[in-house]
Amino acid sequence: xxxxxxxxxxxxxxxxxxxxPILQDRVFVIAVIAFAFLVVPFLINDYWExxxxxxxxIWSLAAIGLNILTGYCGQVSLGTGGFMAxxxxxxxxxxxxxxxxxxxxxxxxxxxxxxxxGVLFGLPSLRIKGFYLAVATLASQFFLIWLFNKVPWFxxxxxxxxxxxxxxxxxxxxxxxxxxxxxxxxxFCLILVVVxxxxxxxxxxxxxxxxxxxxRDMDIAAEIIGVAxxxxxxxxxxxxxxxxxxAGALFFLVYLGAVEPTEAxxxxxxxxxxxxxxxxxxxxxxxxxxxAAFMFLMPVLIKNILVxxxxxxxxxxxxxxxxxxxxxxxxxxxxxxxxxxxxxxVTKEKLRLWPFPH
Amino acid sequence: xxxxxxxxxxxxxxxxxxxxxxxxxxxxDVSFDIRKxxxxxxxxxxxxxxxxxLNVINxxxxxxxxxxxxxxxxxxxxxxxxxxxxxxxxTFQNIALFKGMxxxxxxxxxRYIKMHSxxxxxxxxxxxxxxxxxxxxxxxxxxxxFLKIQSIRKTPVGxxxxxxxxxxxxxxxxxxxxxxxxxxxxxxxxxxxxxxDMCRFVLDVNEQFGTTIALxxxxxxxxxxxxxxxxxxxxxxxxxxxxxxEVRNNAxxxxxxxxxxxx
Ligand SMILES: Nc1ncnc2c1ncn2[C@@H]1O[C@H](COP(=O)(O)OP(=O)(O)OP(=O)(O)O)[C@@H](O)[C@H]1O
Ligand SMILES: [Mg+2]
Numbered sequence: 001x002x003x004x005x006x007x008x009x010x011x012x013x014x015x016x017x018x019x020x021p022i023l024q025d026r027v028f029v030i031a032v033i034a035f036a037f038l039v040v041p042f043l044i045n046d047y048w049e050x051x052x053x054x055x056x057x058i059w060s061l062a063a064i065g066l067n068i069l070t071g072y073c074g075q076v077s078l079g080t081g082g083f084m085a086x087x088x089x090x091x092x093x094x095x096x097x098x099x100x101x102x103x104x105x106x107x108x109x110x111x112x113x114x115x116x117x118g119v120l121f122g123l124p125s126l127r128i129k130g131f132y133l134a135v136a137t138l139a140s141q142f143f144l145i146w147l148f149n150k151v152p153w154f155x156x157x158x159x160x161x162x163x164x165x166x167x168x169x170x171x172x173x174x175x176x177x178x179x180x181x182x183x184x185x186x187x188f189c190l191i192l193v194v195v196x197x198x199x200x201x202x203x204x205x206x207x208x209x210x211x212x213x214x215x216r217d218m219d220i221a222a223e224i225i226g227v228a229x230x231x232x233x234x235x236x237x238x239x240x241x242x243x244x245x246x247a248g249a250l251f252f253l254v255y256l257g258a259v260e261p262t263e264a265x266x267x268x269x270x271x272x273x274x275x276x277x278x279x280x281x282x283x284x285x286x287x288x289x290x291x292a293a294f295m296f297l298m299p300v301l302i303k304n305i306l307v308x309x310x311x312x313x314x315x316x317x318x319x320x321x322x323x324x325x326x327x328x329x330x331x332x333x334x335x336x337x338x339x340x341x342x343x344x345x346v347t348k349e350k351l352r353l354w355p356f357p358h
Numbered sequence: 359x360x361x362x363x364x365x366x367x368x369x370x371x372x373x374x375x376x377x378x379x380x381x382x383x384x385x386x387d388v389s390f391d392i393r394k395x396x397x398x399x400x401x402x403x404x405x406x407x408x409x410x411x412l413n414v415i416n417x418x419x420x421x422x423x424x425x426x427x428x429x430x431x432x433x434x435x436x437x438x439x440x441x442x443x444x445x446x447x448x449t450f451q452n453i454a455l456f457k458g459m460x461x462x463x464x465x466x467x468x469r470y471i472k473m474h475s476x477x478x479x480x481x482x483x484x485x486x487x488x489x490x491x492x493x494x495x496x497x498x499x500x501x502x503x504f505l506k507i508q509s510i511r512k513t514p515v516g517x518x519x520x521x522x523x524x525x526x527x528x529x530x531x532x533x534x535x536x537x538x539x540x541x542x543x544x545x546x547x548x549x550x551x552x553x554x555d556m557c558r559f560v561l562d563v564n565e566q567f568g569t570t571i572a573l574x575x576x577x578x579x580x581x582x583x584x585x586x587x588x589x590x591x592x593x594x595x596x597x598x599x600x601x602x603x604e605v606r607n608n609a610x611x612x613x614x615x616x617x618x619x620x621x
Contacts, residue, residue, distance in 0.1 A: 013495045014488070202483035206491060207475065210459075210467040217456035224416055225534060226442035226471035235477075283458065 019201055022348075036190055041183040049182035050255070051300065056293050057189045058250045063276040063288035064200050065243030070274070071282035072204055073236035074216025075125050079137035081269035082144035083241050084248030085261050086114045089154050091249035092163045095176075096156060103170050107192065107249045114245020115238040117144075122237030126230055141270055148261040162260050165253045176253045185254045192250070196243060201285045203239065212236050213283070244273075275325060278332050281339030290340045298324070366430060369394045369538055369570050370415065375424035377410055377594075384410040385421065386594045392538065397564050398572045399585035399602075403614060406591040408574045409451055412540045415572075416448055417441040429537075443471055447531040448540035451574075453523045457516035461507060461526050464515055465498040468533030498533055505529050505559060521552040528559060532567075539563065541573040545580060553577070557584055582606065590614070 010016040020026045044053065062080060069075050090110035094101065121140040125133050148154050155163050167177030174180040175188040203209055211232045214222035219229060252259045259265075272295060280291020299321045306312040306320070332339055371391040377384045385407045392398045400408050413419040415426065417438040426433045428444060436444075447468075456464050473494060479486040502508055505525055510518060515526055524544060531539055544560065545553045561584055563569050575581050581588060581602065588605045590598040592614040598605050605611055 013492045017488070017491060017495075199481045202487070203477075203480050206480045206483070206487055207470065207473045208477065208480050210463060211470060213459055213463070214456050214467050214470075217458050218454045220418070220438075221450065221454035221456065221530075222467075223418075223438040224442055224448055225468050225530065226439050227467075228437075228439045 017205070019205070033194060036194075037187075041187055044182045044186055046182055049186055052297065053186050054189055054250075054255045055296050057186075057193045058247050058255055059273070059276060059292035059296055060289045061193050061196060061250070062244050062247035062273045063280065063292045064197060064285060065240045065247060066273050067277045067280075067282065067284070067288045068200065068204070068212070068243065069236050069240035071277055071284065071287075072209060072216065073212035073233065073240075075122075075233060075236060076130065076134040077137040077240075078134050078267070078270045078274070079121060079140040079144070080244055080273040081265040081267055082141040083114055083118060083244040084251060084269060085144055085148055085265035086117045086241075087111060087245030087248030088252035088259055088265065089148055089163065089261075090114065090245065091253055092156075092165070093154070095166055095168060095253070099166070099168075103168050103175055103188070103253075104192070106168075107246055107253070110249040111242040111246040114248070115242040118237045118241025118244075119234050122234055122241075125233050125237065138267070138270075141267055145261050145265060162258055163252065164258045165256075168253075176257070178257065180254075189250055189254060192246065196246065197285060197289075200243070204285065208235065216283075275329055277339075278337075279328055279339055281341030282337055284338065284341040286344075287339050287341030290344075294340065295325070367393050368427075369429060370572075371427040372411070372415070373425040373427065375411070375414060375421045375426075377407075377414060377419055377421040383594050384419075385414070385591075388424075388591065388594070388596045390589045390596065390599055392570060392572055393587075394570055395564070395568055396570060396586040397560070397584055398570075399581045399588040400572060400574045400591065401576070401578075401581055401588060401605075402591035402597070405593075407594040408591055409542055410594075411591070412448060412542055412572075412574065415441075415540060416446055442534065442536075445534075445537035446540065447534040447536035447538070449524075449527045449531050449542060449544060451542040451546065453520075453527055455515045455523055455527055455530070458514065460512050460514055461502070461518075461529070462498065462511045464526055464530050465501060465533045466494065468530035469494050469498065471534060497535075501529050501532050504532075504562070521548050524548065524552075524556070525559070528556075532563065532569075535567075537570060539569050539571045541571065543574050543576065545575060545577060553580065560584060578606075 010021070015021070018026070020029055040053070062084060066077060066080050069077055087110045090113040091106055094106045094109055098106075121137065124136045128136060149161065155161055158164075165176045167174055167179060169175065170184075170188060173184045175184050204212075211222065211227045214225070214227050215229060215232045222232070223229060248265065252264070256264060276291035276295045277288060278291070279294055280289070281287025302321055302324070303314075303317055306317045307314055336342055368391045371389075373389045375385050375388045388407070388411065400411060402408050410419060414421050417436045417440065420435055428446075433444075456467060459467065473490055475487045475490045502511060505528065507522070507525060507529065510522060510526075515523060518526065528541070528544060531541075541560070545556045548556065557580060560571060560573065564571050573585070585602060587600065588598075588602050589596060590605055590608075590611050597614055598608045598611050600608075
């Protein structure tokens with residue numbers, strides 16, 4: 001086994017505080033990121049872009065967002081779809097109002113708008129907890145979708161009530177609209193996701209992250225060490241919504257191109273992202289990626305094998321997928337609330353000590 | 359210990375505190391003070407109002423009547439996190455650790471009020487945030503050494519045995535480097551050896567760091583050993599206040615502990 005920490009002793013706190021303290025992990029992650037930036041853009045085609053890479057990247061971002069709120073700060077939210085819609089509609093209003101504005105700035109601004117909306121809908125969390133908070137966020141989900149359907153200003157009074165992403169460019173290359181090359185849309189999302197994931201990791205391992213986890217684990221004890229619940233909860237709501245809003249903006253601008261709110265950002269999306277973080281791992285940035293990839297790709301894979309390969313009927317397979325997801329959710333909630341990320345960590349720990357488990 | 363005390367020797371004073379929950383009177387006209395640098399015990403039978411007193415001091419409960427003076431200043435109504443900033447830390451009767459975090463993270467969280475790097479610095483990490491993190495990590499490691507919990511540094515606290523959890527909770531309170539440390543039954547449920555360790559830590563904190571300590575404790579032996587002065591509560595009222603010896607020989611206290619009827 002090469003997977004060893006033996007001989008890899010930490011001699012300073014800096015070394016001990018690294019994101020991936022084990023050398024092999026560090027090398028592996030850097031290799032993956034290098035591959036994603038330097039190799040994938042040359043191999044990518046339409047299928048990989050639309051069916052695998054873009055959705056996994058965008059859902060990972062949404063999962064990181066919800067994980068900050070639910071996994072780290074312990075505030076359950078069923079409003080993810082609604083907040084994604086806020087990001088999408090904000091980006092639509094910005095792109096149409098300021099056609100010359102840089103796309104990165106548009107996307108970040110949309111996240112900013114969503115963050116403000118998130119704080120607003122996070123206010124009840126100061127009074128209510130757990131199940132009741134989940135219901136309150138559910139109400140915000142329905143309210144937001146209703147709002148985007150109802151108020152024509154949001155969709156610029158278009159006859160269909162839909163919003164359509166106009167063609168926009170970064171450095172002269174289209175990243176939205178039907179003519180955007182796959183490698184460009186992919187890199188556009190990849191840059192945002194990598195940078196934002198790193199920022200999320202930094203936030204969660206420092207002072208802010210600890211104040212969120214303190215509120216999650218024992219709110220009265222958090223207060224006596226000086227954490228103001230108002231500040232901790234609302235900062236979690238705003239940063240979480242910032243990420244979810246950006247995911248929504250990318251989902252609309254880059255991935256779907258045209259959006260009808262009920263269909264694109266319905267309650268099913270809220271549950272989807274919640275399932276991603278439960279299966280991937282509550283309170284883990286890495287788990288957000290694993291969960292998003294798993295929840296999005298597992299059904300595709302099963303469908304490919306059973307429908308295309310073995311010729312099963314589509315609705316049987318669809319039901320089967322429901323059952324598998326349901327079973328997995330129950331398994332992880334009961335057996336391993338820290339999800340696949342934790343299973344991976346445990347495996348690593350075993351490997352590290354192998355062949356002497358004690 | 360009956361000599362006259364100067365005003366500025368007093369760290370905290372509660373005056374005429376009355377607290378009730380609906381019909382239940384948890385505290386009735388209770389006054390006492392805590393001098394700088396002393397170990398002050400609060401004792402009394404179950405339900406006497408001891409924990410309620412601590413909750414009043416650190417801002418969880420707001421008494422209907424009475425005043426709280428801290429460091430010579432009358433304190434306005436405050437929330438617990440504001441009280442923490444004044445320099446008051448505490449532990450709980452029922453352990454209130456952050457179960458999902460490691461020992462190290464619990465202690466680092468205990469330094470929350472000492473850390474100031476802003477959101478932007480935290481996002482970047484390299485630079486001010488990392489420097490601050492390392493500086494405070496050093497402080498926390500000193501506490502870890504002091505409490506001899508090096509071997510459980512990275513263990514999630516939920517997995518630790520009860521006695522160790524109590525010790526980590528003390529560590530988290532120490533991490534705040536407060537002026538006043540409130541300990542609610544720090545030795546409850548411990549075996550003799552663990553109790554001795556805990557007594558040692560409490561005395562060392564008091565002597566080495568000069569921290570003023572108020573502690574609630576049922577074990578009279580412990581109280582007699584480590585406290586400078588004792589205040590006794592019973593049914594929400596102050597029954598006695600003085601040195602351990604005075605309190606031990608006080609007739610009313612003996613009655614209360616032996617369960618003699620109150621009339
Ligand atoms: N939040 C509350 N709501 C209602 N009643 C309360 C509350 N907190 C305390 N009380 C009541 O106040 C009284 C004093 O309780 P307190 O917990 O302060 O006692 P204690 O001296 O700490 O007892 P113990 O030794 O059992 O810990 C009790 O009658 C209790 O039921
Ligand atoms: Mg008590």
